[in-house]
Structure formats: C-alpha cells, structure tokens
Amino acid sequence: MSTSAIIMMVLAIAIVWGGLAFAIVFLLKHPEGSVQLLDDHGRPLNPPS
Numbered sequence: 001m002s003t004s005a006i007i008m009m010v011l012a013i014a015i016v017w018g019g020l021a022f023a024i025v026f027l028l029k030h031p032e033g034s035v036q037l038l039d040d041h042g043r044p045l046n047p048p049s
Contacts, residue, residue, distance in 0.1 A: 001009075037045040 039045055
C-alpha cells in the first residue's frame, strides 16, 4: 500500500470511530427516554395512563 492510501485509510477509520464515540457520548448525555412526543400540531402528547 502506498503512503497516501494508508493515510486515507487511517483518516476514514478515525472518522467512523470518532462518529461512533460522539454518538455514544451524545446518547449518554441525552437519553432517548427524555424525548417529548408531539402531535401533528406541535403540542405535547399526554402519556397513556
């Protein structure tokens, strides 16, 4: 492999793993359970009782 191919491979791997790490940190700080559901008009939905 040429030097430029190795650099591109390392860059691509860093982007993929960096994106994964960012997604994990983001989800840990903003858990999916805290998302508020909205109706078609943008009003909050009441949870079913």
